[in-house]
């Protein structure tokens with residue numbers, strides 16, 4: 001019995017940090033409507049800073065907790081810098097740009113952390129005065145956990161007071177509902193946004209800082225925590241602090257008890273709980289219906305039927321690509337194969353994003369499941385490449401069937417967060433299920449069949465499959481199915497009224513997009529001869545988004561141009577130690593300056609010139 | 614006191630206002646009249662800055678306001694009461710009022726919650742009620758009270774009588790008259806000519822984003838032609 005009590009208390013203790021980070025994210029979202037991807041980075045910075053500060057001070061209770069607080073405040077100040085430099089410029093941009101821009105911040109922070117603290121994991125100090133354990137019926141519970149169990153509700157109470165007993169809190173709650181009206185009443189929104197960002201970042205920093213005696217401090221903390229935090233926020237309801245608390249406790253307990261049954265099962269449990277909650281309450285336990293007042297302007301323009309010029313350009317591109325092997329060296333071919341495969345991956349994302357208005361932050365799940373589907377078939381049952389390449393899109397399409405069923409119940413940022421959570425779950429399964437997937441070591445020896453093993457042959461195989469795939473996706477975009485999807489994107493209510501079942505359309509489109517992403521992933525595994533978990537990691541999902549974004553959301557050629565631009569860029573900067581920093585800065589710059597992407601901006605420039613003439 | 618001239622406004626590509634101009638004198642009540650979709654609300658939003666005018670000027674006692682963000686325009690002394698009311702539904706009456714609070718001004722009477730409760734006795738009995746749990750009429754009073762907390766010099770009332778029961782409309786008319794007596798300048802948009810006649814000194818009529826008529830309320834009452842052309846459906 002006492003064993004279960006201790007396990008329960010441990011769950012509560014781990015809920016504390018999760019709650020701090022999640023409610024920071026939730027508060028920021030409430031007012032700014034931005035899902036701050038960099039929130040995990042604030043958490044990580046909190047841990048590094050606290051460990052560093054405490055190490056410079058004499059050991060003692062005050063210096064420990066003082067360091068924790070100072071670290072949280074410093075993270076808050078960093079948050080202010082991020083808000084002023086990046087977010088302020090994109091409050092009116094479409095969601096996609098906001099999410100991707102904050103991911104740019106993630107990359108920048110990762111490399112800066114690496115530069116300052118180095119690659120090795122760090123162990124934090126024990127908290128003075130709380131370094132032993134409490135005996136509960138023969139079971140030991142660290143004293144520090146007791147402190148955390150108190151900390152969670154204490155912060156919850158303080159936040160309640162802050163929001164209900166101060167004018168600032170009243171203004172923030174008012175702005176959460178209708179920030180435009182608050183401005184019209186004479187309140188400077190900028191100050192509110194900045195101060196809210198400060199508070200949210202502080203809470204994330206605090207969440208990281210209090211973790212230092214409990215877990216190793218590493219460069220993986222940011223992305224590890226963000227997926228879990230998204231799950232918490234989706235379950236608890238965006239914008240609800242109490243919801244974040246309840247959900248954090250639920251997740252904390254699931255982790256604490258799930259780990260007893262089977263370490264892998266915790267993920268499945270998380271998944272099930274999230275599924276049940278979302279089916280019953282699509283906005284989470286305590287979430288409120290999304291408010292439409294002051295919503296962002298939809299910046300999605302119509303996608304036009306390809307004119308003769310576009311068709312000609314695509315034909316020429318295909319012809320050029322078909323002729324390249326005659327004079328190109330191996331290196332260029334390998335690079336081009338990668339560009340083509342990622343272009344198909346990006347085109348499949350564009351299919352649901354550009355047409356369906358669904359911003360998926362976990363599209364790599366399908367790419368990775370396709371890659372692993374093919375690789376597992378080869379490794380475990382000696383399948384030939386041809387069969388594996390059928391299995392890849394099938395597996396990914398099936399995943400789309402399952403994930404999509406949940407995702408289409410949500411919209412906007414909820415959709416984005418849930419898709420990311422699914423991808424992260426898929427990633428964890430692959431990462432942890434060592435016996436089957438080889439875990440971090442990946443699966444090796446995934447070679448093409450005899451006839452395709454030659455570079456030339458494989459290049460043409462890829463070219464044909466990618467060109468065929470892109471053509472099929474385009475066909476569907478201009479079919480009645482595609483029109484219905486866009487009708488739903490532009491006006492969900494109206495399309496509902498004319499009898500289009502939007503959910504089914506969206507669901508089908510996710511399955512289709514998933515299958516094409518899986519096909520690209522399967523080919524990718526064969527092109528590399530191996531597959532590793534990062535095929536479905538968050539950065540890979542972001543790659544897809546960046547490719548679409550580089551090319552522009554509104555143009556069909558966008559994903560292709562975007563893929564070439566991204567691979568070109570990565571190839572150019574991969575020589576540098578701090579390439580993430582460069583990539584992050586480039587991403588931020590694009591989001592801030594060119595919200596139409598490369599192709600979109602060119603088109604606009606042309607249109608502008610034509611108008612002027 | 615408040616003078617707008619040559620205002621052009623767009624929603625995206627749609628050109629809504631075409632050179633709209635109007636002027637309200639100190640202590641005066643001006644009714645901006647027009648049919649559904651004529652551009653009344655857009656004019657109000659252009660003045661407070663929620664819609665950024667593409668051209669034109671908005672002056673308050675000579676100071677140019679066009680192009681400033683809404684919060685600066687509000688601080689300059691313009692109070693905006695939106696047509697949709699936009700009460701903060703999660704906040705209590707007192708909290709709603711506190712959002713509107715701005716520093717006192719020399720040139721206008723200073724409003725406190727207690728003074729506002731004298732003006733709107735209904736609200737006094739529901740200080741701790743959430744905005745979302747109030748009737749339409751109570752919400753309308755709350756939005757006006759909330760805006761008055763900013764001690765405005767001019768108040769923009771966008772269709773204050775819309776969707777209210779006749780008794781409440783009469784009450785609203787008395788309220789506007791009282792505000793006028795206190796020396797407040799009011800720009801009021803209306804479709805309800807009866808309400809407008811009860812409170813306004815002068816009228817300006819807008820149709821399809823163009824100002825068609827300006828004159829005293831009495832002149833409009835006599836001008837059946839203008840009323841038939843621009844007002845009756």
Ligand SMILES: Nc1ncnc2c1ncn2[C@@H]1O[C@H](COP(=O)(O)OP(=O)(O)OP(=O)(O)O)[C@@H](O)[C@H]1O
Nearest residue numbers: 624627629647648649650651652653654655656804
């Ligand atoms: N957010 C918007 N986006 C696009 N068009 C709009 C928007 N708001 C209003 N319009 C259009 O602008 C025109 C003027 O609208 P406005 O709301 O100013 O009229 P109004 O005179 O206030 O009408 P009502 O009496 O119905 O309140 C209308 O044709 C309306 O359809």
Ligand SMILES: [Mg+2]
Nearest residue numbers: 653654655696
């Ligand atoms: Mg109106």
